[in-house]
Amino acid sequence: MSARARLRRSAAVAFVSAVTAGSALLLTACDPSADANAAKSGSATPSAATGSPSAPASAAPSASASASTTASPSAPASPSSSASAPADRPSATPTKAALNLTKGTGLTISNGTRYVVMDGKVVDFGTVVRDLAWSPDGKHAAFIDGNGNLETADPDGSHKVLVAKAPSGVTWSHPTWQVFTPTANESLSDLKAKNNLLFTADDHGALRLFGVPAQAGATPAPLRLGTFSDDNVKPLPETGNQWLNAGGRFGSAAYANKDDGQVYLRDEYLRQQGAAVSKGSQPDLSDEGDLVFVRSVGGHDHLFTKTGGYNGPERDITPKATVDYTEPTFSPDGATIAFRAPDGIYTMPAKGGTPKKVSDTVGLPAFRG
Known part of the structure; x- marks a missing residue:
């Protein structure tokens, strides 16, 4: 079987562990170097290390609306949401309850504060949460804390575990879970069980991909x-890499390279080989092996999908976008894509369709299960 065929095969196999209900959000800023001021304002600005395009300050998903990407995001109203709420808590809209249609969807939203929107409410993690990601079974969260270190926790923010401390001067971002549980036959082969966290390390501007056991x-x-063992292949870039997202039963991953503007697939079936697959940034890999990523078209960031892995066709699913659509993520079944717009979080069918606004909170979306 060719290397590319292995990639397609491994990406197409469904994830072995069923995910539980709920969801989690990757950080809107994805910048572990941001300090308490970002949390207190309830907002953050995308950093160069994330590959997040900056949306126009007055942009909005329609010509008649306008919102700032740096405006304080609104969280769902609750009995404790008031003018006396902690300064680092997203505040409710004064005149009406903030839009929050995440209940029962598995979608969650984090915005660089200690509060995460999930299942129609706000969960207090008790610490700054950046780039929140979930284990495939939905039982554990991983994030970058206010000190720039890698932590895990339960879905309610309890039982925190410090996995690793970032070296001085190095910024960690965008962790993703890589899990593989071999079958009885596979355990006798070269395929070993995996329970890792992969992330980007920015060492004074040099972006590299790292992995660490989730313990x-x-x-x-x-x-x-x-690289794939095809003819005339070039070495893969070792720096400039960012925005890892793992998916599929074997823990394959997609990532982007800031320097060449390419999206890459990394095969985890046997030999950890990979190659560039398309122009773009901020990719997410579904458990079925499909890709969604961001590409600039006509001055705005559109969402593209690429089905079938390495050689599959690609499609602009937001051809009418008039603002920047960024940070897309697949639902566990691959049927829905959630993404960030300047005025909140939207969802749409992965096959294309009309975006639907589900939250006023401006942050990074993710599905827990």
Whole structure:
């Protein structure tokens, strides 16, 4: 079987662990170097390390609306949401309850504060949460804390575990869970069980991909990036890499390279090989092997999908976008895509359709299960 065929095969196999209900949000800023001021304002500005395009300050999903990407996001109203709420809590809209249609969808939203929107409410993690990601079974969250370190926690923010501390001067961002549970036959082969966290490390502008076992006191190590064994292949770039998202039963991953503007697929079936697949940024990989990513078209960021892995067709699913659509993520079944717009979070069918606004909170969306 060719290397590319292995990639397509591994990406197409459904994830072995069923995910539970709920969801989680990756951080809107994805910038572990941001300090308490970002949390207190309930907003954050995308950093260069994330590959997040900055939306126009007055942009909105329709010509008649306008909102700022740096305006304080609104969280759902609750009995404790008032003018006396903590300064780092997203405030409810004064005149009406903030839009929050996340209940029962598995979608969650984090915005760089200690509060995460999920299942129609706001969950207090008790600490700054950046780039929130979930284990495939939905039972554990991973995030970058206010000190820039990698932590895990239960869905309610309890039972926090410090996995690893970022070295001084190095910024970690965008963790993703990589999990593989071999079958009885696979356990006798070269395929070993995996329970890792992959992330980007920004060492004074040099962006590299790292991995670490998802356990306390583990030691991160650079990810090996081998090429497919095709003819005339070039070495894969070791720096400029960011925005990892793992998916599929074997823990394959998609990532982007800031320097060449390409989206890459990394095969985890056997040899950890990979290659560029398309122009774009901020990719997400579904458990069925499909890709969604961002590409600039006519001055705005559109969402593109690529089905069938490495050689599959690609399509602009937001051809009428008049503002920047960024940070897309697949639902567990691959049927829905959630994404960020300047005035909140939207969802739409993965096959294309009309975007639907589901939250006023401006942040990074993610599905827990």
